Amino acid sequence: MEKRREAIYPVEEWTVTERMFDRRTNYRNETTFALSNGYIGTRGTFEEAYEFDVDTGLEGDFVNGFYESEKIRYGEANFGSPLYSQSLLNLPNLKETGLYVEGEKFDMERGEVSEYARVLHMKEGFLERRLVWVSPGGKMVRIRTKRLVSFDRKHIMATRFEVTPLNFSGKIRFVSKLQGDVENHTRKTNPIVDYGPFGRKLEAEKLRREGSRLYYEGTTQTSGLTVGCGSSHSVVLEDVSSEECIATGSSRGSVRGEGSDCGCDTAVCGRRRICGGENDSQFGIADSRQMAVREDGFGGPFDAADGSRRCVYGEGSDSRCTVSGEVGELAASCVIEMEAAKQETIVLEKMICYVTSLDRGKEELEEFVTRKLSEAEQMGYEELERRQEEYLGRFWETADIRIAGEESSALVQGLRFNLFHIFQAAGRDGKTGMGAKGLSGEGYEGHYFWDTEMYVLPVFLYTEPETAKKLLDYRYATLDQARDRARVLGHEKGALFPWRTINGEEASTYYPLGTAQYHINADIAYALSLYLQVTGDRAYLTEKGVELLAETARIWADVGSFAECKGGRYCICCVTGPDEYNVLTDNNFYTNLMAREHLRDAARAVRWLKEKEPAAYEKWKEKLDFQEEELTLWEEIAEKMYLPYEEKRGIYPLDDGFMMRKPWDESRIPAEKRAWLYENYHPLFIMRHRMSKQADAVLGLYLHSDLFSKEEIQRNYDFYQEVTLHHSSLSTCIFGIVACSIGRVEEAYDYFMQSARMDLDDHHNNFYAGIHAANMAGTWQTVVSGFGGMRCQGGRLSFEPGIPEKWEEYSFRVRYRGSVLEVTVTKEKAVFSLAEGEKVRIWVYGEEVEVEGKCEIRMERL
């Protein structure tokens, strides 16, 4: 992998801007401009809905947790292999809005486009497109579209489409569609997957237009989940006196009221006429935000000559703004047409709502959508955007990282891009987790992995702990499935979490790289323990924590054994660690270490419950059929856990067999195959070589750095630098953090550079399939836990700040036990100040410090 790449987009502070539309980069850009609120996810496709083939684009609209299953076929099936898949399903598209200017269809590939910009506003949380288009027939229009997926309203996506005729007065027609004929790009985005979904998987059960409202309801063929979705439309007519004012929207930054360059608020300046509402002067409808509803008739469905069932609504109303539409078998449309005067800006606001049977009874879906759409209409696009900015503002206030120094603008842009996307990705309802690709694409079939707990959750934990809790809630909610899975794996007690899943059941079809990754249990337990330490949320421990820790710990007590040949140490065989090039290993260092600490945490938690909440303990004990001897066994296992150790170099080999593997000779691998080993080499070839795909032992040494000496960490870091290929996006950020901890700040900086803009510059050439959420979160960790040296271990929040040569200063904030701590680091000093809440006790370079106001520490050279 190249260390650095040329920036794809201009380096900007809070925005990512595309200056030219190009089919060849479109698929990737759809991910760049994807929006989500952790529930609805929508790719950054264009309103006019180009016909992209599978290599150039994917219209994608997803709801977290909503999947389709297919029967999985195996050459040779193993007992316990998942029988049905889970794939995040591509849902009906409601964004599509065709624009016709005097009958000419707006199409950026026809006519002429100028002043084009597509801008992701990360601070405010919306996507914007601006351009001037001259149609083949010579009609010139200014167009601006905006889109947001509301954090304030979980089920709502809102769009705004502004059109201003610049050199004519004439007919403007919007054709807003509900396109139910959608399918996943499985072959493209998950090429190794051979079970689909292929083709359309939703069976439409309702599809209607009522006035300017469209509604669809459909159920998946196999998983039996139902989605209800709809849109509603309002037309807002604005004519603005001066062209300069309209120009506000084009290139001069924020287009909304406050601080706009031209000094006016575009949204309110000019004469504003709302199309719709009974008492509206022009349209005679009451509510000033109601949609235009002038239509000639409402015909029931009939059989058209071509055999399809269609509803055709009358056109040709005598009002200025008419609404008509069509309802077909799989798609429906709402057509809004009006006369626009030259220089008059016409605005179509479209509210979109998705809800599924995972949230509501199937019979409630339509009413729910109707209600949510009405509420959103009442509010209007601008109010939703205001709330969006407010919501994002709270996040950025804690999460944003400031850096001053060489290259800092590019780094900060990368960091913000990363934080924005992971902020978008996490489920916040306790019923859904976070896909490794968020809701930005179909990669990894939308599955949740350990990425959530080990990479992303810590970021939320220190910035928006409520979301971290919700992610843990999701795991707790699927504990029963994990119990069932443990039985399938032959464990009589306990719970084993799936390696990849949406609904809580195992979805990995290749167990050496899937189910064998038992460390998932310890990862979840680690995240939970971290949550408890950082928040001090004891209620959570009592309510869910002890159960989650204990049920997952039980697996460790069953999977291994005290081996006589290892002096009675506890050995865990035939599991796969994080490293995907070394599978089915014996005594994977990471796994054994994490299992040991998991057992310790679980034992402590159970003993705590027993002491502090005896009544709860008794109830819990009965529920889990828990024997006190289990506790003793856990403690004995933890005491005697075997960790592979190589005397000569003083290092922890990846596993028992690692040092015997054949030395890796990269020179024999053709350059074009180097980063794609599984695509080009047989698994046996890969696994017989001494090399590692990604941080594995090194990750363990980071997470439990308090249990190892710096020298030890350094020796291991040196060793693993030699053998790690960083073919996973989960690797460099961890190496960067560990490099910092042993004073290798400049090496850390190199790793950081590789990870900070990994997705923004598409280092892996697969950003089209979705974000790499783990690495995105890992970059935040590299700054805070790497350069900042922050750890929360043994109940202590500690820092060992360092600073790269090229930086003059950087600062970040972390939430800790209800307070917010701001940390600013320069070459000379680290300043800790309390931004919110009560005083915080921290340890800096091993010294205890109480931060009440502000407190400066001289920088040490590690």
Next chain:
Amino acid sequence: MEKRREAIYPVEEWTVTERMFDRRTNYRNETTFALSNGYIGTRGTFEEAYEFDVDTGLEGDFVNGFYESEKIRYGEANFGSPLYSQSLLNLPNLKETGLYVEGEKFDMERGEVSEYARVLHMKEGFLERRLVWVSPGGKMVRIRTKRLVSFDRKHIMATRFEVTPLNFSGKIRFVSKLQGDVENHTRKTNPIVDYGPFGRKLEAEKLRREGSRLYYEGTTQTSGLTVGCGSSHSVVLEDVSSEECIATGSSRGSVRGEGSDCGCDTAVCGRRRICGGENDSQFGIADSRQMAVREDGFGGPFDAADGSRRCVYGEGSDSRCTVSGEVGELAASCVIEMEAAKQETIVLEKMICYVTSLDRGKEELEEFVTRKLSEAEQMGYEELERRQEEYLGRFWETADIRIAGEESSALVQGLRFNLFHIFQAAGRDGKTGMGAKGLSGEGYEGHYFWDTEMYVLPVFLYTEPETAKKLLDYRYATLDQARDRARVLGHEKGALFPWRTINGEEASTYYPLGTAQYHINADIAYALSLYLQVTGDRAYLTEKGVELLAETARIWADVGSFAECKGGRYCICCVTGPDEYNVLTDNNFYTNLMAREHLRDAARAVRWLKEKEPAAYEKWKEKLDFQEEELTLWEEIAEKMYLPYEEKRGIYPLDDGFMMRKPWDESRIPAEKRAWLYENYHPLFIMRHRMSKQADAVLGLYLHSDLFSKEEIQRNYDFYQEVTLHHSSLSTCIFGIVACSIGRVEEAYDYFMQSARMDLDDHHNNFYAGIHAANMAGTWQTVVSGFGGMRCQGGRLSFEPGIPEKWEEYSFRVRYRGSVLEVTVTKEKAVFSLAEGEKVRIWVYGEEVEVEGKCEIRMERL
């Protein structure tokens, strides 16, 4: 597994007899009575072709090497996984012959059956059925059918159908069919396989009747192989003066001339009238063995009212015997009808021929079948049977084992059954190998495994060495595919044989239990080395041996490395040994040992060639791009090969991780699941436990017993007895052999009892899917190499005879360097005598002995 089971069939010397037809045991009995010559295989189904469902029977007709492919689907595909399957394809059935007695269809499930017997004549090599049937309408007939698959004529199967009206004179009608509408029982016989073949896979290209000849030609949908097959019919009318004479066939032993109980030769007694042939007195046809050809007309195919293409031939000839028939889309029939007098025996002889495009050009197939059928007709069934007995006789003369003592009849029957079936199973044309199930059923999709080389080939080597050579030829013939496979596995040089195959390409779809079994290379090399030692065939070494040894050895030089952490010893990681419960292991003892000896043999062979045949060596060196440094490397690897060793017990663990595995607690496994672990437990559960499915290290200690002390072997044997579950049919025979070698003759006897009648008594309850050829051959090895203590190692043929308590005497013969040695062992002495050829030098209990005539050695207690 139970150690012994009640005998299913009566204990008999040279026969296996079924006394009652029962649908419930039919599927199994079809395997028991299956016939093959290593080219054609046919299951022991009935001529009248009952409609069995997939649980009660499978009409199966196979040609060795003839397979169909299907695209294999994988949940998640790995690089190098086979993309197309190979399944031994079920071919058109030509055995079917319906019998109508005065219009009533013969059916053992209607009317009354008496004097029923179905007999496998193992000495003579044919299958017989005898019975008396009273039709629902009261017609009584005696029926005898015979069937053989000719060893003398590779492409020919012959059947004989005798009918004698006992209480009437009347019409007898045979409806002989060619049934092309056949399919495999994949779901039943290979339930874990999800790629088929499902449904009919042959596309019929020719289907015709010409006179009493039927011909079919069809090509597979995917593999593109063509089969041509046909049948011809002759009617022989025999009336026999006395009923006693006919009764000969019913229960009084041999029905053929020599030694028949009634003193007459049924085949010649009575008035014999051949139906067919121009000059025949009654039918006016010349050749006394020609078929009846009186038919009224020969119509071309026409479209019948039901849309099918049919040919209907006229009936109602004025001769005594008429032939007519039908030709449909997938099936054709030949109907032969005549009047039979009471007590007159009517005989239908049917010759069947199969040939495929693997043997002949597609355009030659029909002519070939016609010619072969004519030749077979000329010969007649009786002559074919005579030659069959002669052929078998030669085999039995060397292969048969005689035992005197308690239980010996049952054992001998089991042994003969085993030998008979493996004798039937082996391909003898150098283009085909031997399926693990021979050609007796569809189990394992007809694939060839290591079973051939390690279990079956030694039996042929010592009894019919030409067949052993042909099996090696098959491997040599697929060396190019093995070279290609090695590249797929990342080896730049050398050849890696597939774990399972028909056409020479890898067909295993689950690499941990398939491709990872690299030991296949050493197994083939071992068999080759053994062949060279036992036969002394140096021409073979020059011509093919060196190349085969060297190309396969190269893999060992690339797959492992000298590991610093193991003191510079050569380690082989991530391969699977013979034991299928311990996969992807590091330093599997068996693999490393076999690889070491393979490298030594290969180096010796190359050095031999260089010295003895310098010209051939130079040519060979160039062909293989062989560097002399490779030789040095091989020798260094052999020198430094690492073998796992456990100091405390002084044993060789199965692999590096074995001693750390979790102890196995069988009490936690429900009895009904114990023998079916992969069907009931996840692979991870199985592999994390310290237990072994089958002989693994112990097999290595047997094959290279000269390299280990008796004490060492004993310690390992004891250890592996504790941890081996014998869930594979390849296990007990090996333990039996090793038990003998350390003087545990009674334990060996126990193991022997489990393996000797394993299939005859259906210990594994899956005999329906085909024979267990490896175990069948293993029982021969248990007597000869176990009790007889025979080894051929380091160029020496040695014996260390022992004898079980229950036996008084046993004897066997072995071919060795052109001579035949007979060994007879009693409690007191072992007698070695030369049955054929020149004097033989052997070692008995370590002492050199030259056997010229006869030589007696006093028995030692080991």
